[in-house]
Amino acid sequence: MTNVRIGVMYDRDWAPEGLPGFARDVEALGVDDLWVVEDLGWNGGISAASLALGATERLRVGIGIMPAPLRSPALLAMELATLARVFPGRLVAGIGHGVPEWMASVGVAARSPLALLEETISSVRALLRGERVELEGREVRLADIQLVHPPAEPPPVVAGVVRPRSLELSGRVADGTLIAEGHGPHDVESARALVDKGGASADHALTVLAFCSVGDDAEQVARALRPCVEGHGAWLGRSPEQVFTVSGTAEEAAQRVRELEVAGAGTVVLRMVGPEPVRQLGKVLKALGRQARN
Numbered sequence: 001m002t003n004v005r006i007g008v009m010y011d012r013d014w015a016p017e018g019l020p021g022f023a024r025d026v027e028a029l030g031v032d033d034l035w036v037v038e039d040l041g042w043n044g045g046i047s048a049a050s051l052a053l054g055a056t057e058r059l060r061v062g063i064g065i066m067p068a069p070l071r072s073p074a075l076l077a078m079e080l081a082t083l084a085r086v087f088p089g090r091l092v093a094g095i096g097h098g099v100p101e102w103m104a105s106v107g108v109a110a111r112s113p114l115a116l117l118e119e120t121i122s123s124v125r126a127l128l129r130g131e132r133v134e135l136e137g138r139e140v141r142l143a144d145i146q147l148v149h150p151p152a153e154p155p156p157v158v159a160g161v162v163r164p165r166s167l168e169l170s171g172r173v174a175d176g177t178l179i180a181e182g183h184g185p186h187d188v189e190s191a192r193a194l195v196d197k198g199g200a201s202a203d204h205a206l207t208v209l210a211f212c213s214v215g216d217d218a219e220q221v222a223r224a225l226r227p228c229v230e231g232h233g234a235w236l237g238r239s240p241e242q243v244f245t246v247s248g249t250a251e252e253a254a255q256r257v258r259e260l261e262v263a264g265a266g267t268v269v270l271r272m273v274g275p276e277p278v279r280q281l282g283k284v285l286k287a288l289g290r291q292a293r294n
Helices: 016-029 045-055 073-086 099-104 113-128 164-175 184-195 218-236 250-263 278-286
Strands: 004-011 033-037 061-069 091-096 133-136 141-145 157-160 176-179 205-214 247-248 267-274
Touching: 004 061, 004 278, 016 033, 016 045, 016 278, 033 045, 033 267, 045 061, 045 073, 045 091, 061 157, 061 176, 061 205, 073 091, 073 113, 073 141, 091 113, 113 133, 113 157, 113 164, 141 205, 157 164, 164 176, 164 184, 176 184, 176 278, 184 205, 184 250, 205 218, 205 250, 205 278, 218 247, 247 250, 250 278, 267 278
Parallel strands: 004 033, 004 267, 033 061, 061 091, 091 157, 157 176, 176 205, 205 247, 205 267
Antiparallel strands: 133 141
């Protein structure tokens, strides 16, 4: 039995109308988290989180990630506060730099991405705590802003980042860090060292995303994963063989989850690849000793 939280991603390529049913299905399986995606041209993170929260009763829903350049910190705090008040204790807000090319394509590329992310996360967290914010930063300007309806339980705000300076920033200003797909146990250990260097608190949690494909036919699993590991490997600057996945038989996949846990992951979020994702997920959960909830 593993103590790590287990989550599942609703993939950006899946139709939005399927999200409520998927959320109910995975909640019944016994997962802890459902993570939704905000990528340019795909889905909106706040609207997707609203659908998932409204369709379920206990799932924690994470947004991974909302690009700081696309959103005013004041508006972002207002939207998150609304969800956190209606669904207390069930929301995690992920904020990141955004893909530079995408941000440039809509005219919001930051002059200083590090400053923008730090100022956004800091001001959003302060607003969610009910504080009055006055900020004249390098990228963010807020003049005497305060939420009328802050949540009694502010949701964790985590940074979805990859590079060393951004990981240190996450440790300095965020409640946790979201680590992208393809990163294995050694990467998780390195990320922990960097967020700690940045001054992370003892409860600063690492959430690790991982491609997951499960089956008894190793060649079939490899074929299903190939587009993911090739594309993500190119983004990470790694060969496909160096892209970490949670894959193989159910027992092998469960072992990969345990390896991430030992390395320091507090939550492992599985991005299912291949047919029948809910059935695949169920096999992994069973191998981890998780029981379905009726």
